[in-house]
Amino acid sequence: MKLTPPDPDEVEVSLFGPGFGECVLVHLGNQEWLIVDSCKDQRSTRQPALTYLAEMGLEASAAVRVVLVSHWHDDHVRGISEVVAECITAEFWVSSALRSEELLLMSGLYGSDRASKHNPFQEFYWVMERLRIRAMGRQRLPLINLATESRVLWHRPATRSAPEAEIIAFSPSSVSDYVARQAIANLLPEAEESPHSVQAPQPNDAAVVLSVRLGDITLLLGSDLEVTPDPATGWTAIVGKASSLTKDQRATLFKVPHHGSQNAHHDAVWTEMLVESPWAVLTPFRRGKTPLPRDSDARRIRQMTNRGYITAATKAPTQPRRPRAVDLAVRQAVRKIYDPEGQSGHIRVRGSSFEVDPDKWKVELRPPARSL
Amino acid sequence: MTGSSNQHYQHYLRRFPHSSTAVGSDENQSLTDVTFAVGAIQGHSIGPSIRPSWTNHSQRHSPDRSTSATSIGESTGTTDEFLEDPTARVRSYAPQSLAEQTPVSPPVVLASWDGVITEVTEETFSARVTQLATEGPEEFAEFPLSDISPGDASLVRPGGLFYWTVGYETTKRGRIRRISEIRLRRLPPKSEEDRNRAKAWALEALQLFEDSGS
Numbered sequence: 001m002k003l004t005p006p007d008p009d010e011v012e013v014s015l016f017g018p019g020f021g022e023c024v025l026v027h028l029g030n031q032e033w034l035i036v037d038s039c040k041d042q043r044s045t046r047q048p049a050l051t052y053l054a055e056m057g058l059e060a061s062a063a064v065r066v067v068l069v070s071h072w073h074d075d076h077v078r079g080i081s082e083v084v085a086e087c088i089t090a091e092f093w094v095s096s097a098l099r100s101e102e103l104l105l106m107s108g109l110y111g112s113d114r115a116s117k118h119n120p121f122q123e124f125y126w127v128m129e130r131l132r133i134r135a136m137g138r139q140r141l142p143l144i145n146l147a148t149e150s151r152v153l154w155h156r157p158a159t160r161s162a163p164e165a166e167i168i169a170f171s172p173s174s175v176s177d178y179v180a181r182q183a184i185a186n187l188l189p190e191a192e193e194s195p196h197s198v199q200a201p202q203p204n205d206a207a208v209v210l211s212v213r214l215g216d217i218t219l220l221l222g223s224d225l226e227v228t229p230d231p232a233t234g235w236t237a238i239v240g241k242a243s244s245l246t247k248d249q250r251a252t253l254f255k256v257p258h259h260g261s262q263n264a265h266h267d268a269v270w271t272e273m274l275v276e277s278p279w280a281v282l283t284p285f286r287r288g289k290t291p292l293p294r295d296s297d298a299r300r301i302r303q304m305t306n307r308g309y310i311t312a313a314t315k316a317p318t319q320p321r322r323p324r325a326v327d328l329a330v331r332q333a334v335r336k337i338y339d340p341e342g343q344s345g346h347i348r349v350r351g352s353s354f355e356v357d358p359d360k361w362k363v364e365l366r367p368p369a370r371s372l
Numbered sequence: 373m374t375g376s377s378n379q380h381y382q383h384y385l386r387r388f389p390h391s392s393t394a395v396g397s398d399e400n401q402s403l404t405d406v407t408f409a410v411g412a413i414q415g416h417s418i419g420p421s422i423r424p425s426w427t428n429h430s431q432r433h434s435p436d437r438s439t440s441a442t443s444i445g446e447s448t449g450t451t452d453e454f455l456e457d458p459t460a461r462v463r464s465y466a467p468q469s470l471a472e473q474t475p476v477s478p479p480v481v482l483a484s485w486d487g488v489i490t491e492v493t494e495e496t497f498s499a500r501v502t503q504l505a506t507e508g509p510e511e512f513a514e515f516p517l518s519d520i521s522p523g524d525a526s527l528v529r530p531g532g533l534f535y536w537t538v539g540y541e542t543t544k545r546g547r548i549r550r551i552s553e554i555r556l557r558r559l560p561p562k563s564e565e566d567r568n569r570a571k572a573w574a575l576e577a578l579q580l581f582e583d584s585g586s
Contacts, residue, residue, distance in 0.1 A: 020510060042509035099581045101574060108570030108577070109562055116533050116557075117502045117510075118488035128577045135580060144581045287500070287512050289491065316512075326483045329538035333552035335496055337513040 001348060001364045003055045005031060008161040011214045012350045013253050016041075016048040017283030017311045019344035021075035024221055024255055025049040029162030029214050029353060031058065034066045034154075035087065036210065036221055038080040041344040047079040048344045050086055060086045066154050066167060068093040068147065070223035071207035072103075074120060075285065081126035092131065093153055095172055096146040097180035097206035102187065104128070147208045149173045149237070163215030163353050171225055172206040175232040180206030204258065205233050211251070215353030218249055220273060222257030226264045239268040250275045252358050253349055256282035260293030260301055260310075270304050279358055280308045280372070281347045286316045298372050307358060308372030309365065311345035345369030479541035479551060487513070489532040497528050501536060519554055527556040 005027075006012045012027035021039030028034055033053070041048050053060045064087040069080060072095075084092060103124070111125020131143045147153060147169040158164040172180065207223035228234030235257075251274050258264035260282050280301055285292040291314045293301070301308045316338045322330070330337060345368045351361030485501040492498075495517055502510045513536075520528055527534075535555045542548050562570075 099578075101578060104574035104577045105570055108573035109566065113559075115559060116488065117486045118500060118533065120531075128580065131580050132576065146582055287490065289493075289498070322483070322508075326538065329482055329540070329550050329552065332550060333515070333519075333536075333538055335514040335516060337501075337511055339509045339511050342509070 001346070001366050003052075005056045005058060006350055009163060009215065009353050010350055011217055011219070011353045012348060013219060013255070013279075013281065014049070014052060014349075015255065015281045015283065015311055015347045016052070016344045018075070018286060018342070019048060020078040022283035022311070023047070023049050023079075025052065026212055026219065026221075028065065028154075028156065028165045028167075028212070030156070030159060030165075031063055032065045032156065032162075032165075033058075033060075033063050034068070034167060034212065035064055035083055035090075036068045037070050037076040037223075038078060038083050039075070039344060040079040042339060043343045047082050048346065050083065052346065061088050064090045066091050066093065068153070068208060068210070069095065069098070070210075070221075071095050071204060072098055072124065073204070073224065074123075075287075076224065077123045079123075081123050081130060084127050085130050088134070091145060091154065092127075092143060093145045093147045093208075095180075095206050095208045096148045096177045097172060097184065099144075099146055100181050100184045102185045106187065147172075148177065153210075164213075165215075166213045168211045168213075170209040170211055170238045171223075171234075172208065173233055173237045175230065176205045176234070176237070179233065207257075209238060209257070216248065217351070217353055217356055218251040219253045219255075220251035220269075221255040222264070222269075223255075224258040224264070226258055226261070227266050235264070235266040235269060239266055239272060242268065242272045245273060247275075248356065251278060252351070252356055252361070253279040253281065256280050256301060256308075258292070259283060259285040260297040262294075262297060262300070265297075265300065275356065275358065277305045277307060277358060279349050279361065279363070280305045281310075281349065282308075282372075283311045283345075284314045286314065291315075293372075301372060307363070309347045309349075309363060310370060310372050311347055312342065312368040313370065316342070343368060477542050479539050481537055481539040483539075484535060484537040485511075487534045487536055489528060489530055489534070491530060492517075492528055499534070504535075515554065519552070520556070524556050527558070533557040533559070 008030050014025040016023045017039050019039040019041040023039045024036040026034040035049055050060050067087055067090045107121040107125045111121040149171055151169045153167040156165045204224045204226050207225045209223055209225050210221040212219040226234055254274055346366035347369045348364045484504045486504055487499040487501040489497050489499045496514050498514050500510050501513050534557055537553045540548050540550050
């Protein structure tokens with residue numbers, strides 16, 4: 001992979017993961033960038049999007065215009081405080097459901113707690129701390145913007161060197177936002193009763209789906225949004241409004257939601273919102289009993305497009321090395337143990353911002369990224 | 373041995389007849405004798421540090437439900453031979469007295485992890501574990517529930533925190549035992565002062581958000 005920046009009028013989507021989580025980096029033209037979510041490479045312990053920008057000779061502090069946290073799951077926020085700390089000129093956006101007094105209270109209670117490395121509120125706490133420090137002496141507040149359905153997050157008129165660019169949120173709907181806030185609020189009494197057992201907020205329904213337009217092309221970044229029974233939430237709420245999209249507004253590239261899981265698949269997304277055989281990129285989820293995507297998920301996506309790519313295999317990488325004595329003791333004590341994240345792969349898709357035909361775009365992979 | 377712990381242990385033996393527990397290879401061995409092997413290292417309080425309970429000899433017989441330790445292998449060779457010997461899981465030996473099994477030297481910790489439970493099934497619990505004192509990767513591990521004492525059952529749930537330590541100890545007769553300990557953690561409840569401080573912090577943080585209009 002050649003580490004040169006894209007041309008000012010060229011679109012680029014880079015997807016990193018799993019490391020711990022996933023991270024999307026989008027070139028908005030004119031050397032202006034968008035970062036959606038964050039992950040950390042388990043081998044280098046670095047944030048791969050920041051590393052990649054530095055490898056291309058770009059200063060994240062100047063180049064990144066927008067940072068968005070699509071939802072607060074630990075596989076989407078690991079390292080986000082580092083991103084916020086470095087991207088000092090970027091606008092910071094979060095799902096509207098995260099403006100929760102209960103979440104802030106829990107972060108205040110537990111976020112700075114160093115009793116465990118697995119503190120789910122730590123990243124949120126440190127993001128707040130960094131922004132709080134940045135806000136000192138400033139008149140202009142707020143620093144945290146709320147992404148909701150149909151809201152324009154960022155817009156740049158066309159310049160001499162780059163076309164017009166726009167970022168629009170397709171979710172969460174007002175109903176999703178309400179339901180998610182309720183779910184977060186319900187965590188608080190439980191945390192008070194059982195402070196040894198603090199869990200991160202769970203709802204996926206309030207995840208932010210983004211549409212990025214640059215020149216003539218559109219990108220659809222699906223976050224972890226799932227299909228829900230309620231037509232006012234999840235993908236059903238989005239596709240209900242997508243029928244008005246004209247053919248030239250359909251997306252050339254799709255960040256497949258929720259690691260390709262069946263419960264995040266909606267036929268109408270592929271038929272109404274995407275061009276034929278679009279670029280489809282995703283990250284695997286290798287923790288838990290059911291790694292994603294399943295074989296059936298991969299087959300389903302391959303039926304939709306022949307341009308499917310994943311940042312790493314669904315199967316977990318080899319176990320990290322440890323001294324033999326420790327290894328033997330470990331193996332005898334557990335049923336199984338593995339590093340589910342490993343090294344982050346990198347999928348990079350580039351093309352002209354005036355070329356809707358996916359055939360004219362180019363994909364490059366940095367291992368362990370591969371064809372789906 | 374109480375009825376319930378006897379039952380628990382018999383259940384364990386049935387499930388893991390060749391398990392790493394420090395028992396003789398003769399499955400007809402008296403359960404009372406076997407209990408010494410397990411009970412001698414089970415349930416020692418260890419204070420706020422990550423020091424495993426089996427290093428605290430002065431509290432050897434004090435009950436602490438938050439600790440579950442299992443001896444997972446035994447040998448009479450040298451320590452190095454034992455640690456490098458993958459077959460040194462279970463060695464046959466005659467039933468012993470407690471005195472004979474009591475370690476004569478402080479147990480040696482090989483490695484410790486900080487863990488959080490992610491999923492609990494009928495037989496196992498899964499957790500994310502990160503080795504302490506290193507910058508190693510976060511790993512995913514699956515432990516048998518039988519390693520947890522029944523009194524700790526309520527602590528085994530998603531989000532529950534624990535320390536996991538592996539090491540070995542030498543008995544009076546020169547036998548070396550591998551040991552694995554899971555210590556479920558009860559974090560102290562937050563004080564009123566902590567809560568007030570958190571509320572002030574949350575109110576200040578809220579000012580950083582734009583108004584959602586709700």
